[in-house]
Amino acid sequence: MSYQPHNREVAHGNESGHAFVTVLIVIIVGALGFIAGRMVPSESLPGPLRELGPVTGQSGPTSVASAGNPSHPVSPDNPLVARVNGEAITKADIEEALENMPENFQQFPEDVLKQIALDQMISERVIDAKIGSASLENDPEVQSSLAKARKQIVRSTFLEREVKKEISDERIQEAYDKYKADFPKVEEVKASHILVSGEDEARAKELVKKLDSGEDFAQLAKDYSLDGSSSSGGELGYFAKDEVVPEFAKAAFETEVGSYTKTPVKSGFGYHIIKVEDKRERPPADFETAKPYLEQELSRNLYNEIISRWREEAKVENFDESGNPVAVGQPQHAQGLEPDAGAHEDVEPATGDESSEPRVEDSSAQEEAQKPASEEPTEASPE
Secondary structure, three states: OOOOOOOOOEOOOHHHHHHHHHHHHHHHHHHHHHHHHHHOOHHHOOOOOOOOOOOOOOOHHHHHHOOOOOOOOOEOOEOEEEEEOOEEEEHHHHHHHHHOOOHHHHHOOHHHHHHHHHHHHHHHHHHHHHHHOOOOOOOHHHHHHHHHHHHHHHHHHHHHHHHHHOOOHHHHHHHHHHHHHHOOOOEEEEEEEEEEOOOOHHHHHHHHHHHHOOOOHHHHHHHHOOEHHHHHOOEEEEEEHHHOOHHHHHHHHHOOOOOEOOOOEEEOOEEEEEEEEEEEEOOEOOHHHHHHHHHHHHHHHHHHHHHHHHHHHOOOOEEOOOOOEEOOOOOOOOOOOOOOOOOOOOOOOOOOOOOOOOOOOOOHHHHHHOOOOOOOOEOOOOO
């Protein structure tokens, strides 16, 4: 439970239970997605239209080829983690699997990711054992799938390298300058708070009196606050108005720097005593922090530029379903049928703005809200 809508933890109440269930569901869904990606048939491997880089972490064509002994033998520095039918899975094997997980998985706890990786590797070893007696290496269907996967991997790798050739320090700096120029003005407050039960207004008022008498705010937060921030003296760091519940935002932004709310603030989570430590306009992320996201954004834009350029250079001929030539720009649809509404409208190629990149802030919801060059990242937001 928390007075804030984004990853603000409180160690009690039904809300925290709901939050835990929600996070658990996200982890399970993400895990299923990762596992599905590793187990996807090779003919369904993502092509260059979906991936800028080479296809990695796919077990389709590669797991059969790599079946057998693990690539990292057991040693004092690389202990055994599991054994399947006599075949070892080591710590290094797990670490390698973690490196191949999608970037958005990094927000999950490491122990959860390790368990996902281990469970998947065990499943792969079990499947590999069954494959061993099937003699599918020369099966026509397998060979066809391997050929398709190889072509897609080569295509993706080639395109990734062509994109990298056109990413220069100058272009990254230009993107960063634009990011800073377009960065929105957002007022922030840095505050700490003490949270007590909504049924204990007397306790909240008593704590205000203790503050009035000179007692230390941080120590009172550690001793009495029910919020997860109590261990750090109630520190919340910087936040904007729309990142906390309205009652809390109003009080925090109206309180002067160096002061605290003389009257406890009531919200759906209980009574808050808020101490304001600073106010500022949110700064943009520094260059080194923003650079990885800017490079990703440039990669997407360059991908579209390169593909468009190559299509213009190529001789492309279109034909309708009957095999008759179709003039450039003429819609292709079944004869006698009206095209769908909007069929004549120009469709802009994807620019990459449609996909949310991790924001530099810790909050996963805020990560989706801003990114460099489109929905900009900001400097690390406090918990």
